[in-house]
Amino acid sequence: MQREERSERSRRQVLDAALQLFSRQGYRATTMREIADSAGVSTGNVYHHFPDKESIFRTLLDDYSEIIDTQRFPFSRALRSGIFPDNLELLGFAARDSVRQFRQYMALIFVDVIEFDGTHIRKFYSDMGRRFMHIIEEEGALDAVKSHVRPGVNPSSAVLLVTRVFFSYFQLEILFGIAEPFGKDSSEMVREIADILRSGIVGNSKIEN
Numbered sequence: 001m002q003r004e005e006r007s008e009r010s011r012r013q014v015l016d017a018a019l020q021l022f023s024r025q026g027y028r029a030t031t032m033r034e035i036a037d038s039a040g041v042s043t044g045n046v047y048h049h050f051p052d053k054e055s056i057f058r059t060l061l062d063d064y065s066e067i068i069d070t071q072r073f074p075f076s077r078a079l080r081s082g083i084f085p086d087n088l089e090l091l092g093f094a095a096r097d098s099v100r101q102f103r104q105y106m107a108l109i110f111v112d113v114i115e116f117d118g119t120h121i122r123k124f125y126s127d128m129g130r131r132f133m134h135i136i137e138e139e140g141a142l143d144a145v146k147s148h149v150r151p152g153v154n155p156s157s158a159v160l161l162v163t164r165v166f167f168s169y170f171q172l173e174i175l176f177g178i179a180e181p182f183g184k185d186s187s188e189m190v191r192e193i194a195d196i197l198r199s200g201i202v203g204n205s206k207i208e209n
Contacts, residue, residue: 011049013039018056023107027115064105074098083144092190095166099174129156
């Protein structure tokens with residue numbers, strides 16, 4: 001194995017170990033020694049790749065940010081399938097799959113809020129709408145999306161709303177371990193939430209009045 005390959009492999013081992021430790025026990029409670037031991041490398045090797053513990057934390061958040069833009073991320077994959085908002089149920093189930101698959105990365109967001117006052121994730125969230133709309137634009141579906149939402153609705157705002165609703169639901173269920181947080185089976189809730197998002201809450205008679 002080439003030296004560069006060995007170096008990249010040990011770097012990845014450090015990141016994977018840190019991801020498990022940070023997501024399970026938080027940032028401050030995790031030491032560089034623990035990361036090294038969990039990665040199966042020396043502490044010196046950890047410092048060879050990263051100058052300090054916070055740089056490891058930032059790198060993991062950057063990795064997650066990059067993953068979201070790829071086909072690896074189920075929700076982004078679902079955005080590329082069908083025309084928003086016709087695919088709300090698909091997006092709901094994709095949000096569930098995304099939380100299941102990347103729960104450790106998502107846990108870092110809550111660690112950042114608690115231990116860093118959200119310092120590292122502000123740009124991540126401020127860019128989210130633009131990034132998801134970029135996916136839709138890449139698929140050449142922006143005009144179709146605009147024609148599928150009612151007049152006056154900003155497509156970017158609509159995509160962000162759907163994203164936050166579904167991800168918040170499944171983070172409660174999967175990250176926080178709250179079984180059926182709305183008192184119903186999650187598959188049933190995806191369909192119900194999609195129906196509410198698609199059709200609204202207020203009845204026609206109320207609107208007419």
